[in-house]
Every structure is written in C-alpha cells, then in structure tokens.
Amino acid sequence: MEDIIKDIKDDLKDLETSIQKLVTTKVGFIKDIVNYIIRSGGKRIRPLLVILCAKLCGYNNNRHISYAATIEFIHTATLLHDDVVDNAKMRRGASSVNVLWGNEPSVLVGDFLYSKSFELMAEDGHHEIIKTISKATTALSEGEILELLQTSDIDTTEEQYFDIVKNKTATLFSAACEVGGMLGNISEEERLALRNFGYKLGMAFQLVDDILDYTSYDNVLGKQVGTDLKEGKVTLPLIHAIASAKPRERLTIKKILNKTNTTPGDFERVRKLIVKYQGIEYTSRIAREYIDDAKQALTIFPFSPFTDALMKLANYIVRREL
Template sequence: MKHIDPEDALNALVELVADDLLACNRAIVARMDSPVELIPQLAAHIVAAGGKRLRPLLTLAAARMCGYSGLRHVNLAACVEFIHTATLLHDDVVDESLLRRGLASANAVFGNKASVLVGDFLFARAFQLMVEDGSLRVLEILSRAAATIAEGEVLQLVTQNDLSTTEERYLDVIKGKTAALFAAACQVGAVVAARPDAEEVALAEYGMNLGIAFQLVDDALDYSADQATLGKTVGDDFREGKITLPVLAAYAAGDEDERSFWRRTVETSEQVADDLDHAMLLIVRRNAIQATLDRAATFAAAAKASLEVFPDSAYRRALRSVADYTVCRAR
C-alpha cells in the first residue's frame, strides 16, 4: 500500500465538503444548547477537545458522491456526530478513562453522573434530528445503528478478561461498537439521494469495512503509540482486560510462559507495575501489531472495493484515500 499522509487524506475530504461541514458544525452547536447550563458546558468540553468529525464527514461526502444537492444530509451528519459523542461520554465512564483526545475526559472534569446524563441528552437530540428528517428509512438505519452500538459495548463487556475469545467474536464486538455507525453514516448518504438499493448496500459495506479497519488500528495503537499520538492513556485496554487482536495474536503465538503471563494479567487482572511494558514486549516479539495492521489493511481494501459501483469522482477518490489513511495513521 502506498503511503498516505493522514492529514492530506482528511484535508482533501474536508475541502470537498467544506461548506456542508460548516453547516453541520453550526447545527451541532445549535442543538447542544439548553437552558440547563451544565449540558452545553459539558458538551462543549468534548467538542472542543477536537476530533476529526470523520463520521459526519462520511455522511456529507457519501451524499454528494451520490449526486445529492439538497441539505438533509447536514442535519443527519450532525445526528451521526451526536450518537458518536454520546457513546464516547458513556464509554469513558464505563472504562474509567481520564483522557480523551489528549485532554481530560468529560467524566474526569464533570463527574460520571453528569457525563452519563449529558450522553443521554445527546442521544435524545440525535433522535429528534432523525424524526425531523421525516424519513422512516433514515430512522430505521440510524436507530438500528444506535442499538447495535450498545450491543457491541455489552458484548465487549462479556468478552472482557476471556482469552478464549475467538477472532470472529472479537470482530463481532468491533462491528457493533464502532463499525455499525460508520456503516449507517455512509448508508444514509445514499438514502437522501434516493439511490438504488445496490448503492445503499455498497456504501453500508464501505462504512462497515472502514470502521473495522479503524478499530483494528486503534487497538494496535493502544500497545504501540505514545500517549500524545493516541490521545488517551496508553495501555488502557491492557489494564481493563479488554480482548483485542494484538493480545489474541500474541497469546496464540506465545509459549507457555507467555500464555501464563497473559492469563495472570488479562484473565485474572493481577497486574504489577512492569506488566504493561512486558505485554508490549511480548506483542512485539510475536509480531502481533503487524498482524493486526495486516488485518486492518484487508478490511480497508474491501472498503475501497465497495466503492467501485460508483463512477469516478473527487468524492470517490477522497473516500478511497480515507480508507488508506485509516491504516496509514499507524505507520
């Protein structure tokens, strides 16, 4: 795969939908407003922390690639971002995370109760936007994605600390908790453009495969990046006993001493100060990061292949580059 500069790939997409993105950001700010002061304060905290707006960008670009010339996709992109932000707020509480995008997480600043309740508020705002759009098909796609995300998070909880988890089961987790929203974000772009079912399916497949690749890379970065790059505390997955592909690959390839280490630290959560460093050493020794990135590259390639049903355009080229960027950000 040729090297893609992450900033170049994203900037190309941002430039293509610049006016739409400005409108989307205005919609996000407007819908975060509330007479209850803590709600916009907390919501603004997580929005101010940055984030690439990748999911709403996908909605905006998919709609334009499908020839849509209206404005429905702007509010739907905002809806997608609200669903995503709500899940971040809830996830950070569940994971007891102290950092998000390199800054103090909302729960660290405002507390767990406020984070959960404002997450609920943002979910409610998302559903208001879906209803205002007026399309039962859009409501079906996005509401199903919201339910699937919750199922993915619960499945991750069920597989936590379980080294017998299969790769297939692990992929089910990330399809639910991450990729489902990518898929829905892309699919609604075809819906608002009234495109044929085949194009809806193609965009959903693009988003699903892109989302899987994205999460695989995130899981690799948790054992290979520095904190500034990752935007959260390195090793959080290890400390929480989350079952991710780097761990599964290192465990499968390890000798009995190594497997004993993984059982102690991940299955029984008996960890001491140097265990994270040793875990990262074992993951390097067993080439588990590269194995994870290779799997991510496979899904990124599948995402690009899904776009072949669409004619060549600047939007299609940008979406293809984003698939490459997803993997290359770990290189």
C-alpha cells in the same frame, strides 16, 4: 486529511455551526459539557462519511449537515458512557468528562445526546434513515456489552473479537455512509455498496485503533497508550500473541489481564510478547485487507471528486498507524 476535505470545506464549516446550534436546551450545564467534549476535537470521521456519501449520491440540499451532526452526537453519547464504563481518565487529549464532572453527568448528558439525536431525526422525518440509525445504535450497545462480557478473558476468540468490533464500531460507520447515500438518489445496489464500504472501513478503523493502543504515544492518540490492557480489553494483537504463546507466557498474560492495576512494566512485558509473535503485523495485514475491500466496494460508482475523497479517507484510516 487536507486533500480529503478540499471539496467539502463549506459543509464542514456548516457542520461545526450545526453542532453548536442543534444542542438546544434550557439547561446551561448540559451545553457546557457538550461543548467541552464536542469542541475538544475528535476526527469527525463519521460526519465526514455522511457528507461525502450524500455528495457522491448527488444530494444538493442541506439536510445532510444535520444528519452528520446527529451521528456525531450519537458517537459522543457513546464516548461519554464508555468513559464511565471504562473509568477512563483521558479523552481527545484532555481530561474526560467523568473525571472533571463525575459519572452522573456523564451518564445523563449521554442520555440527553441520544434523545436529542432521535428528536432531530424525528423532526426531519425520514423514516428509512431513523430505522437505519436506530438499528445501528442498538447494535452499538450490544457491542459494548459483548466487550464488557469478554473483559480479561484470555480465551477470547478472534470470532468474538470481530463480532464486538462489528457491533461497537463498524455498524455506525456503515449507517453513516448509508444515511448520506439515502439522502440523494441511490439504487438498492449502491445502498448495499455504501453499507459495505462503511462496514469495512469501520472494521479497519477499530483494528488500527487497537494497534495504536500498543504502538503509539499518548499525544498522538489523545488518550493513554496501554489503556486496552489496563481495562482488560483483549484485542486482536493480543489474541494473536496468546494463540502462539508458550504456557509460561500465557500465564504471564493471564495474570496481567486480571490485575486491577497494571504497571508500565506489565505493559512492556505484554507488548514484547505481541512483538515476538507479530501481533501488530497480523492485525495490520487484516486492517489493510478490510481497507482494500472497502475501496473495492466503491468501484461501482463512477469516478468523482467524492469517490476520490472516500478512497483517500480509507487510506488515511489505515495509515494512521505509521
């Protein structure tokens, strides 16, 4: 990571300052919650993309910082709402906001962050950027709803899975890259390339996240391992296993998906079936393909410290799984 951010250290410092400064509200309680969730970390990958893509396209002023912060706000709003929807207990290695303050503030502070994001964008007034981001947030909510509809559905297809991932994750990655580029000088072809880069990167990111939920340890992920299974989320490693599973194994998975309380034993049984049918390898291979495609999309830009950093970021994303 150090290697990726070496040329934008000042920008990242400005980002943290802006994140604090831009959440203006007279309601102290909102500040407390926003500070809690935003300061508790997170990888800042989406703002990083905005900043790197802006620099890549020769942007030399400071508006990219507030757009980077805005995209992190939107992402944070979705986390707050997700944790309510999923009844999650942990987030970024600490108790989630819904656990500490309840569902009501999580919903309302999420709404505040959404609105604040649009207010910030409206104040800056870059019409094309507002369009791009609002389309992305609409897709995001559609993705979340599609995912909700597939909960515990053993018949979830790969196609349905990829559609969910595209909407709930890849579109905002894509928008982050495009927005950065739009601040600088960008041709239609370059804009398309950045959009494509972000999209492929986002797909890979989610696939790796879904792998880690079966292979990682709690302290690496910052949330509990096995969460997807517990929440009835049918992700690619599992879809792949289900496709090859024997009828008896399929029945076991089905029962576990429909349980309201999965036990560590349930998780272990499902994990073993995923290992048996190579669900991790399969998902990992597709993630790597997405990363290769993402890097390929960047080759229309001449080599620079920023293409280099974006390539390294792509490698970092897929290497998280190791």
